[in-house]
Amino acid sequence: MRTFVEVLRDNAVYREHSHVFVRMDGSEREISFPELWGLACQRAHKLHEMGLKKGDRVAIILPETDSFVLTFIGALVAGLVPVPMYPPLTLAKMDAYGETVRHILGASGARALITVPGLEPMLRDHLVAAAGKEDVTMVLDPDLDGEAMERPYPPVAVTGDDVAFLQFTSGSTRKPKGVMVTHENLAHNAHNIMFDGLKASKDDRGVTWLPLFHDMGLIGFVIAPLFAQVQVMFLPPMNFIRRPYLWLDAIHRFRGTITFAPNFAYALSARAVKQDQSKDWDLSCLKAMGCGAEPIEADVLRSFVGRFAENGLSPRALLPCYGLAEATLAVTFANLENVMTTEAVCPESLKKGQAKGANGHGSIELVSCGKAFPNHELRVVNDTGDPVGDGVVGHIQFRGPCVTAGYFEQPEASAEVFLPGGWLATGDLGYLRRGELFVCGRAKDLIIINGKNFYPQDIERIAASAYGVRQDQVVAFARRASHGTSEECVVVAEGLKGETNALEITRTIKQRVRSELSLDVAEVVMIERGSMPKTSSGKVRRRETKQRLDDGTLELLKSAPVKRKAPAPRPSAPAMS
Amino acid sequence: MSDKDLLQMFKVVAERVDKKSFADITRESVITDLGVDSLSMMQIVGEMETELDLQIPDEDLVEIVTVGDLCAKIENRMGA
Numbered sequence: 328m329r330t331f332v333e334v335l336r337d338n339a340v341y342r343e344h345s346h347v348f349v350r351m352d353g354s355e356r357e358i359s360f361p362e363l364w365g366l367a368c369q370r371a372h373k374l375h376e377m378g379l380k381k382g383d384r385v386a387i388i389l390p391e392t393d394s395f396v397l398t399f400i401g402a403l404v405a406g407l408v409p410v411p412m413y414p415p416l417t418l419a420k421m422d423a424y425g426e427t428v429r430h431i432l433g434a435s436g437a438r439a440l441i442t443v444p445g446l447e448p449m450l451r452d453h454l455v456a457a458a459g460k461e462d463v464t465m466v467l468d469p470d471l472d473g474e475a476m477e478r479p480y481p482p483v484a485v486t487g488d489d490v491a492f493l494q495f496t497s498g499s500t501r502k503p504k505g506v507m508v509t510h511e512n513l514a515h516n517a518h519n520i521m522f523d524g525l526k527a528s529k530d531d532r533g534v535t536w537l538p539l540f541h542d543m544g545l546i547g548f549v550i551a552p553l554f555a556q557v558q559v560m561f562l563p564p565m566n567f568i569r570r571p572y573l574w575l576d577a578i579h580r581f582r583g584t585i586t587f588a589p590n591f592a593y594a595l596s597a598r599a600v601k602q603d604q605s606k607d608w609d610l611s612c613l614k615a616m617g618c619g620a621e622p623i624e625a626d627v628l629r630s631f632v633g634r635f636a637e638n639g640l641s642p643r644a645l646l647p648c649y650g651l652a653e654a655t656l657a658v659t660f661a662n663l664e665n666v667m668t669t670e671a672v673c674p675e676s677l678k679k680g681q682a683k684g685a686n687g688h689g690s691i692e693l694v695s696c697g698k699a700f701p702n703h704e705l706r707v708v709n710d711t712g713d714p715v716g717d718g719v720v721g722h723i724q725f726r727g728p729c730v731t732a733g734y735f736e737q738p739e740a741s742a743e744v745f746l747p748g749g750w751l752a753t754g755d756l757g758y759l760r761r762g763e764l765f766v767c768g769r770a771k772d773l774i775i776i777n778g779k780n781f782y783p784q785d786i787e788r789i790a791a792s793a794y795g796v797r798q799d800q801v802v803a804f805a806r807r808a809s810h811g812t813s814e815e816c817v818v819v820a821e822g823l824k825g826e827t828n829a830l831e832i833t834r835t836i837k838q839r840v841r842s843e844l845s846l847d848v849a850e851v852v853m854i855e856r857g858s859m860p861k862t863s864s865g866k867v868r869r870r871e872t873k874q875r876l877d878d879g880t881l882e883l884l885k886s887a888p889v890k891r892k893a894p895a896p897r898p899s900a901p902a903m904s
Numbered sequence: 905m906s907d908k909d910l911l912q913m914f915k916v917v918a919e920r921v922d923k924k925s926f927a928d929i930t931r932e933s934v935i936t937d938l939g940v941d942s943l944s945m946m947q948i949v950g951e952m953e954t955e956l957d958l959q960i961p962d963e964d965l966v967e968i969v970t971v972g973d974l975c976a977k978i979e980n981r982m983g984a
Contacts, residue, residue: 351962416942416943416946417942417945417946417962417965417966418935418936418942418945418946418949418965418968419936419941419942419945420936565946568943568946568947568950569946569947569949569950569953570950570953570954571950595947598920599947599950599951599954601954777922777923777944779941779943841937841939842936842937845936845938845939845940845941845942846939847924847939
């Protein structure tokens with residue numbers, strides 16, 4: 328299989344093909360495939376001149392799509408290992424951002440950080456504040472600019488076994504984990520996505536606003552399309568968030584055939600696009616609207632298709648899919664030619680680990696994410712690791728050439744997920760029906776609220792800083808809200824000896840978590856000292872604590888004002904200042 | 905449109921975007937303490953811009969700390 332670098336080189340013969348990059352100010356830059364190769368070579372050359380060598384990690388924080396893509400592929404051509412990082416967001420907390428930057432730079436051992444002049448002072452302050460990080464070389468992206476090279480610049484042989492880049496997605500803020508994605512992983516997954524899943528040809532066109540520092544945008548649109556000579560229009564994510572009509576407008580203008588987005592983007596577009604913005608669109612060109620990266624709600628996708636049916640959008644374009652960074656990106660795609668397949672399942676049966684059909688009210692509608700790609704295996708196992716039959720809920724595992732090489736310099740964390748026999752423990756729960764995957768929950772402790780990921784460790788650390796809470800005796804988890812299918816966050820904490828002021832502690836914990844993570848804790852449960860469920864080695868047990876809260880068997884702190892069995896409180900309104 | 909109307913509009917749009925109550929906020933409320941992350945915040949800004957048919961320049965957004973600051977930037981644009 329050709330590596331991405333070879334694909335980039337071979338694509339230089341497609342003179343009529345080009346990517347279009349929309350910049351944050353709305354202007355557009357077109358870069359032809361020959362230029363793409365020439366500019367990547369030129370950047371690779373510059374990076375080598377700066378003393379960077381094969382295998383060196385280089386962090387990239389670039390907000391504009393064109394400079395990000397050119398620098399990223401330039402680093403790949405140079406044999407470097409890019410570490411894509413997200414740029415700071417407007418109206419966000421800069422301290423929390425700086426902390427994330429420092430931890431990822433530390434965990435990746437980056438030698439250089441490539442960014443724009445506007446961000447340089449802020450980033451430099453954070454580097455200086457972090458002891459031992461001053462030796463990271465700051466590279467300004469404009470200094471890498473230059474003319475496309477006429478002749479290829481191939482001094483580095485990149486092979487399939489080489490790590491292509493580190494994808495930081497999982498792990499708490501303090502302990503980020505970088506997935507090592509090899510060139511072979513990329514080549515296999517790109518083939519799966521473009522040919523097995525999308526049946527793409529060079530006449531297809533992609534449109535994306537997805538963040539490029541994240542696997543769905545990066546592999547889905549920067550890497551995979553070039554394996555099929557597919558041209559792409561890139562939009563800045565924030566332009567879409569602020570003006571949602573820009574996504575579908577770009578598909579209409581560019582005659583896009585392929586696009587992908589998480590569930591929330593379909594809800595946002597259906598709600599926020601005005602009739603006078605959409606009235607002239609022709610969306611009949613779309614053959615694949617992928618949906619993944621967060622739980623898929625059938626109702627949301629149906630409303631979306633209904634809203635834009637008058638624009639020629641076909642219900643067959645919907646393409647639910649499943650994947651995760653540890654598996655490169657994509658694991659399953661629904662069948663391209665079919666309409667979305669769903670099952671109405673009885674929620675009570677799901678709790679008992681069976682997906683049984685439900686009649687009428689009280690059912691949960693689950694969406695089929697399709698079958699595993701060729702050369703890959705998908706299975707569902709029980710708690711002891713034995714495969715289970717159709718319709719039985721268990722742990723989703725995956726095996727094949729797209730399973731990545733593990734977490735960078737984290738053998739212990741890797742061993743928990745990358746299992747003997749080549750199986751990848753996805754951390755998700757689901758079941759198979761005739762080979763099709765239905766995802767219905769998580770075994771891992773990750774908390775997802777409104778599509779945003781939170782790690783319990785981060786919430787617990789903040790909660791433990793509240794006066795009156797016992798150190799390390801805090802757990803955070805998600806539970807299904809009493810109404811609807813959404814989830815809410817619950818914190819259970821032990822009070823210090825003699826502590827009875829649960830109300831005050833509760834208020835402090837909620838305030839701190841909201842302030843640091845922008846997350847509303849639905850309920851804080853204070854329990855008696857020494858009553859937290861723990862392992863023999865003294866680690867807290869999140870799942871057992873959650874179960875015992877459900878069962879009503881936790882020892883609540885005396886005088887605790889928390890009323891059990893009351894309807895789950897609405898997330899409280901922000902305090903008046 | 906008065907100050908009060910803009911604050912009211914912010915509350916309505918924020919409730920629509922983040923699906924929770926914002927009844928208690930004032931112009932002095934600090935945006936990063938609202939329990940709204942920046943993604944939702946940008947949606948709120950975008951929906952207000954669309955409804956009022958105006959655009960706040962990116963460089964103005966950087967200076968915003970409180971809900972009142974945001975209202976003031978919008979008022980500036982409306983006056984322009």
